Amino acid sequence: MRIAGHLQDYRALGGVAFALVRDGSGIAQVTLKKETTDPALFAFFASTPRESVIQVDGLVQTSPKAQRGMELIPTQAELLSLAQVPLPLGVVDKVGAELDTRLNHRVMDLRKPAVRAIFELRTALLEGLRQAFLSRGFLEVETPKILRQGAEGGATMFAVDYFDSPAFLAQSPQLYKQMLMSAGFERVFEIAPAFRAEPSDTVRHLTEFTSVDGEVAYIRDGDDVRQVLEAALADTLATARTRLESMGNPFAEKLPVARPPFPRIPFAECEQLLERPGAEQDLATEDEKRLGEILVEKYGNPFYFLTDFPAATKTHTFYAHRYDDRPNLVDYFDLDYRGMELASGGRREHRLDRLTANIRVAGLDPATLEGYLEAFRFGMPPHGGWGFGLDRFVTVLAELPNIREARLFPRDRYRLTP
Numbered sequence: 001m002r003i004a005g006h007l008q009d010y011r012a013l014g015g016v017a018f019a020l021v022r023d024g025s026g027i028a029q030v031t032l033k034k035e036t037t038d039p040a041l042f043a044f045f046a047s048t049p050r051e052s053v054i055q056v057d058g059l060v061q062t063s064p065k066a067q068r069g070m071e072l073i074p075t076q077a078e079l080l081s082l083a084q085v086p087l088p089l090g091v092v093d094k095v096g097a098e099l100d101t102r103l104n105h106r107v108m109d110l111r112k113p114a115v116r117a118i119f120e121l122r123t124a125l126l127e128g129l130r131q132a133f134l135s136r137g138f139l140e141v142e143t144p145k146i147l148r149q150g151a152e153g154g155a156t157m158f159a160v161d162y163f164d165s166p167a168f169l170a171q172s173p174q175l176y177k178q179m180l181m182s183a184g185f186e187r188v189f190e191i192a193p194a195f196r197a198e199p200s201d202t203v204r205h206l207t208e209f210t211s212v213d214g215e216v217a218y219i220r221d222g223d224d225v226r227q228v229l230e231a232a233l234a235d236t237l238a239t240a241r242t243r244l245e246s247m248g249n250p251f252a253e254k255l256p257v258a259r260p261p262f263p264r265i266p267f268a269e270c271e272q273l274l275e276r277p278g279a280e281q282d283l284a285t286e287d288e289k290r291l292g293e294i295l296v297e298k299y300g301n302p303f304y305f306l307t308d309f310p311a312a313t314k315t316h317t318f319y320a321h322r323y324d325d326r327p328n329l330v331d332y333f334d335l336d337y338r339g340m341e342l343a344s345g346g347r348r349e350h351r352l353d354r355l356t357a358n359i360r361v362a363g364l365d366p367a368t369l370e371g372y373l374e375a376f377r378f379g380m381p382p383h384g385g386w387g388f389g390l391d392r393f394v395t396v397l398a399e400l401p402n403i404r405e406a407r408l409f410p411r412d413r414y415r416l417t418p
């Protein structure tokens with residue numbers, strides 16, 4: 001039997017010595033015995049720095065005391081890659097390092113099985129999401145990330161030099177997923193990076209995040225969108241749980257069961273619950289958290305939708321549909337999980353004249369959005385959709401204190417490396 005991996009630890013205890021070798025599947029115990037093992041192997045393990053990559057050949061024996069009930073009795077060992085001393089960050093240290101230190105030496109941090117488990121969770125969620133949408137007849141699409149014009153408000157656009165003219169990194173696939181409704185695609189989803197120049201340093205914002213977007217044609221109202229989203233999330237969690245159980249991942253049993261229909265609470269009611277009636281501002285993070293406590297207690301579901309936002313809170317969201325009979329409200333929602341906004345979406349304005357008026361109210365010149373508007377000139381079905389933040393979903397499910405831990409190499413206001 002041959003194993004290869006990082007030499008995690010080596011301990012000699014009199015006549016016997018144990019080496020722990022870690023690979024993607026776990027930790028193997030290598031046992032050296034004075035009477036039978038070549039002294040050169042003792043010397044090899046004793047002199048090889050921790051975390052070096054080694055390869056060991058030997059015979060497998062059952063051993064009730066070893067972690068996996070088996071041990072390898074080595075006959076040969078080889079150094080594949082030397083680890084320098086000292087390590088910038090211990091892989092097995094009990095004492096937790098500061099997040100900044102961990103992120104500065106992220107590769108070492110990712111070697112920790114508990115950290116790796118977060119990315120197994122992420123993989124399982126991606127599998128669940130794809131399966132949930134594909135089984136509902138969605139096409140998976142990839143829209144451009146280098147754009148001439150943004151959709152989510154000017155303040156958070158990253159400008160890039162595009163040969164001789166300005167361009168922007170996509171804040172969301174918003175305009176393109178809507179254009180695909182006019183193309184007749186009817187149901188699309190996209191899982192892709194989104195970029196926001198978020199200057200604020202918070203535990204729930206990144207400058208690069210993964211957005212899980214969906215768009216559906218021929219809906220009647222925002223509730224048709226909510227029904228698709230909540231059912232897809234319930235399936236996603238079920239698929240992820242099955243996958244994680246098969247991997248022995250510790251998050252398998254912690255995943256919540258999503259039980260649609262999630263409660264739907266109009267924004268006006270939230271204002272009352274928060275005792276700030278009539279405010280025409282979107283909820284601040286503190287309000288969101290407090291509301292989460294109240295609503296989870298009241299409805300017993302960690303997932304809930306906030307609906308029917310005042311149009312004044314969404315003026316930059318020119319694509320949102322204002323109710324015809326209540327033009328001061330938009331048929332728009334947020335999906336929250338215990339006080340964390342995971343998604344927002346709703347019904348879109350598919351009528352060209354009203355859409356153009358909304359664009360002007362948002363302070364934009366419709367001429368700059370001509371490529372988008374053309375899709376509305378030649379037959380656009382009623383439609384709606386959502387944008388869902390995968391990193392926030394991982395953050396709440398893994399109960400991480402900071403969204404940065406949900407990404408391999410997070411990007412924020414101050415971090416562009418590693």
Ligand code: AMO
Pocket residue numbers: 152171172173174196198204205206207208209211213341342343344345346385386387388389390391392
């Ligand atoms: P919105 O701007 O609300 O909506 O974004 C949708 C979801 O994306 C996530 N998100 C973020 N995650 C991490 N860091 C950030 N800086 C960040 N910004 C947003 C959140 C949020 O709920 N086009 C619309 C969606 C639509 O209407 O279809 C949009 O982008 O989880």
